Amino acid sequence: MDYPKSLERLIEELAKLPGVGRKTATKMAFNLIDMRKEEAVEIARAIVDMKNKLGLCKRCHHLSEEALCSICQSDKRDTSLICVVDTPRDLLAIERAREYRGLYHVLHGRISPLEGVRPKDLFIEDLLERLENEKIEEIILANSPTLEGESTAIYLSKLLDGKVDKITRIAHGVPIGGDLEFADEVTLLKAMEGRKVL
Amino acid sequence: MDYPKSLERLIEELAKLPGVGRKTATKMAFNLIDMRKEEAVEIARAIVDMKNKLGLCKRCHHLSEEALCSICQSDKRDTSLICVVDTPRDLLAIERAREYRGLYHVLHGRISPLEGVRPKDLFIEDLLERLENEKIEEIILANSPTLEGESTAIYLSKLLDGKVDKITRIAHGVPIGGDLEFADEVTLLKAMEGRKVL
Numbered sequence: 074m075d076y077p078k079s080l081e082r083l084i085e086e087l088a089k090l091p092g093v094g095r096k097t098a099t100k101m102a103f104n105l106i107d108m109r110k111e112e113a114v115e116i117a118r119a120i121v122d123m124k125n126k127l128g129l130c131k132r133c134h135h136l137s138e139e140a141l142c143s144i145c146q147s148d149k150r151d152t153s154l155i156c157v158v159d160t161p162r163d164l165l166a167i168e169r170a171r172e173y174r175g176l177y178h179v180l181h182g183r184i185s186p187l188e189g190v191r192p193k194d195l196f197i198e199d200l201l202e203r204l205e206n207e208k209i210e211e212i213i214l215a216n217s218p219t220l221e222g223e224s225t226a227i228y229l230s231k232l233l234d235g236k237v238d239k240i241t242r243i244a245h246g247v248p249i250g251g252d253l254e255f256a257d258e259v260t261l262l263k264a265m266e267g268r269k270v271l
Numbered sequence: 272m273d274y275p276k277s278l279e280r281l282i283e284e285l286a287k288l289p290g291v292g293r294k295t296a297t298k299m300a301f302n303l304i305d306m307r308k309e310e311a312v313e314i315a316r317a318i319v320d321m322k323n324k325l326g327l328c329k330r331c332h333h334l335s336e337e338a339l340c341s342i343c344q345s346d347k348r349d350t351s352l353i354c355v356v357d358t359p360r361d362l363l364a365i366e367r368a369r370e371y372r373g374l375y376h377v378l379h380g381r382i383s384p385l386e387g388v389r390p391k392d393l394f395i396e397d398l399l400e401r402l403e404n405e406k407i408e409e410i411i412l413a414n415s416p417t418l419e420g421e422s423t424a425i426y427l428s429k430l431l432d433g434k435v436d437k438i439t440r441i442a443h444g445v446p447i448g449g450d451l452e453f454a455d456e457v458t459l460l461k462a463m464e465g466r467k468v469l
Contacts, residue, residue: 076363077336079317079324086317089310091302102321103360104289106334110322112287117315119277119284123300124308126277136304138275162301165274 080106132203134179134196136161144168144177151175153210155203157229159183159217162254167215170261175213178203183221184228190221192228200229204236211239213268217253230271241268278304330401332377332394334359342366342375349373351408353401355427357381357415360452365413368459373411376401381419382426388419390426398427402434409437411466415451416443428469439466 075081080102087098105113129135130142133155137143144150154175158164164177180195203209214229216222230240244267256264273279278300285296303311327333328340331353335341342348352373356362362375378393401407412427414420428438442465454462 075341077325077334077341079321079336080334083317083321086314089306089314090299091305092298100290101288105318105321106325106359107289108287113318113322116284116287117318119281120303120311120315123277123281123303124311127275127304136275136278138277143273143275161304 129179133177134181135164135177149174153208154213155200155207155209155211156213156215157200158215158253159222159225160254163215163217166254166256167261167265170258170265172262172265173213175211180216180225183216183219184225185221192232195225197229197232201232201236204233209237211241212237213265214240214242214271215253215264219252222253240271242271243268327377331375332379333362333375347372351406352411353398353405353407353409354411354413355398356413356451357420357423358452361413361415364452364454365459365463368456368463370460370463371411373409378414378423381414381417382423383419390430393423395427395430399430399434402431407435409439410435411463412438412440412469413451413462417450420451438469440469441466 076084083102083105084095084098087093087101088095126138127136128138130137130145131140132145133142135142135144151174155178156167156173156175157178157180158167159180159182161179164179167173178196178200180197182190182195184190184192184195212233214226216226226242230242233240243264274282281300281303282293282296285291285299286293291299324336325334326336328335328343329338330343331340333340333342349372353376354365354371354373355376355378356365357378357380359377362377365371376394376398378395380388380393382388382390382393410431412424414424424440428440431438441462443462
C-alpha cells in the first residue's frame with residue numbers, strides 16, 4: 074500500500090530534516106493533514122520567508138535580516154569586548170543570561186580534523202581583521218566545552234597571542250561534554266564571571 | 272535578546288504542530304537555517320502541495336488525490352467486505368499487513384463524550400448508505416482497542432444490527448490501550464484472522 078503521492082513526497086521532504094526519521098516525518102505529515110489549510114500554508118510560508126530574509130551580520134556573522142545585526146547596531150554595547158562563539162545558538166544562550174554587554178564573533182563551527190573542518194572553513198580570518206580595525210581590549214573565547222570547542226579555543230589563543238591585550242576563556246562552569254546552548258542562565262553567568270586570562 | 276523576526280515567526284509556526292514544543296520548534300528552525308535554501312523551500316512546497324492535492328475518497332473517506340481512492344478504484348478488492356477504521360493511519364497499518372483484501376470505511380475519529388465527539392461528527396451516516404447501495408456481506412469493526420474505539424465498535428454493532436449479514440470485531444491480538452497504527456504486521460494479521468461475530 075502506497076501513500077498518495079503528495080503525502081509520500083511530504084514525508085520524504087520532512088525526513089530530510091536532521092534528526093527526523095521516517096516515523097517522525099510520517100507523524101508530522103499526518104499532523105499537517107489534520108490542520109486547517111491556512112495554518113499549514115502559514116508554516117510553509119514562514120520557512121520560505123525565513124530563508125529569503127535571514128542572512129548573516131557582515132561584522133560578527135550572527136543571524137540578521139539586515140547588513141548589521143541588532144547587537145552590532147546597538148549603541149549600548151561595550152565595543153572593546155568580543156566574545157567568540159561557535160554558533161548563533163550559543164550567542165543567543167549567552168544573551169539570555171543578560172550579563173554580557175560586549176560584541177560577538179560567530180565562527181559558525183568548530184575546528185574538527187575528524188569532520189574535516191579546518192580553521193579556514195570558519196570565520197577566523199576576519200576576526201583578525203576586526204582586531205586591526207576595531208579597538209578591542211579583550212577577546213573572550215566562549216567556544217563550547219567539547220573536544221572540538223577546546224581545540225578551537227586553544228588554536229585561537231595561539232593565533233591571537235600578541236594581537237590583543239587580553240585573551241580569556243569562559244570558566245568551566247559549563248558542564249564538560251555538554252552543548253553550550255543548553256546551559257542554564259546561572260551556569261552561563263558563572264562561566265562568564267569566572268573567566269580567566271589565558 | 273530577541274530572535275530576528277522571520278526566525279521568531281518560523282519558531283512560532285512550527286510550535287503549532289501538535290506535539291512540537293518551543294524547544295523542538297527552535298531546534299527545527301535552526302536545522303532549516305543550516306539547510307540549503309532550495310532544500311528548505313522544497314519542504315515548504317511539499318506542505319502546500321499536499322494541502323492542495325490531498326482530499327478524501329468520496330466513498331470510503333480514505334486520503335486520496337482523486338474522487339475515489341486507489342483501494343476503491345481497484346478491481347482486485349473483495350467488494351463484499353467493509354473494514355471500518357478510526358483513521359487513515361489505521362487503514363494504512365492494516366494494508367501493511369497485506370492480508371485483508373476488502374474495502375474500507377474511515378470514520379475519522381472515535382465516539383468520545385469527554386472530547387465532545389458524537390456519532391454525527393463521524394462518517395457513520397454514509398456507512399448506512401453504503402449498506403443500502405453496495406452488496407456488503409460483512410462489516411469488520413477494526414476500531415482501535417481503546418475505550419473510545421471499543422465504544423464506537425459497540426455503538427456501530429448495535430446501529431448496523433439487522434442491516435448486514437455479519438458484523439465482526441477484530442480479535443484482541445492488538446494490545447489493549449495501544450494505538451492500532453503502531454501495531455506490527457503479525458499482530459494485525461492475528462487480529463484479522465481471529466475476528467469473531469458480534
